[in-house]
Amino acid sequence: MKMLFSCLAGGCVMLCTSAASADTLYKCIDGSGVVLYTNQKGAAKNCTVLSRDLPVTTLGTASRSASANAGRSSPSSFPRVNDDLQRRRDNDRRSILEQEFSIEQQNLDKARQALTEGEASRRGDEQSYQKYLSRIQELRNDVTLHERNIEALKRELANLK
Template sequence: MMKPQALCLSTALFWLAAAPADAQDIFKCADVDGRVLYSNVPTKNCRKIVLEPINVAPPPKAPAKPGAPKAATATPADFPKVDDKTQKSRDGDRRRILENELAGEQQNAEQAKKELAAQQEVFLPTERVRGGAINGAKVQERLQAYKDKVALHERNIEAIRKEIANLR
């Protein structure tokens, strides 16, 4: 059996822990044996403890106004500058590289579509059930890798086209 003092201390600690985090009043109390207890409920032999509030959350950011220009960061004085001719040459090189990537990705997508079409015509012996019927779930499971490959190439094509559209 638990001693009354231990029970009192345990109860006080339980209620202290169960108190809401935003509780404002905390009391330091002494029991008849002189043990110190903390509580959010005052009793006799208690005194209020004044705690300074602590804000651990960062301040909220003001929402950006639509259409408002974004703050530009200053370019360091020692930052290397590129003349217009060099920049246009670099932009042209970038466009050619992206167009080559696009052509390659379109070829890869066409090849992946052909492989998918060829696989859709084939039914493996493990995809048949008794009586020769086709197990559609097994066929779809096998074809999923081919479908994923086609989808990947189509996403790449879209991303490259978007990148080309963003060029100056």
């Protein structure tokens, strides 16, 4: 009976230690500085035991929303611009954006015309078809750039109104 009890106790101890060792996590760093995370210490050197009991942190949400901050008024010492001056600044900004928009529209028209002419003919220095394709791709990229600029200017103008 004592033999059976000691065998059962020994088996329980071995089972518990093997389960505990399976849960142990090691952080090992080899000679070249490579970090290895493993549950077997083995032949790896410079191993440290990582605790399983480290708390898991999560990112919390902001305690105040943006709308709560927007409702605050500015301090009395904060400089204010009178309405007429602000209106003139807004009008100046609008006129500058409209000028940029018209210039960008002209540049887009020129880029589209250059693309149309470029696709219609091959130049003498373009003996390979790849050179022709790369030149046409540059012209297409130029058209796309001007189209994006126009869209951005449209958004800016829409934000002013």
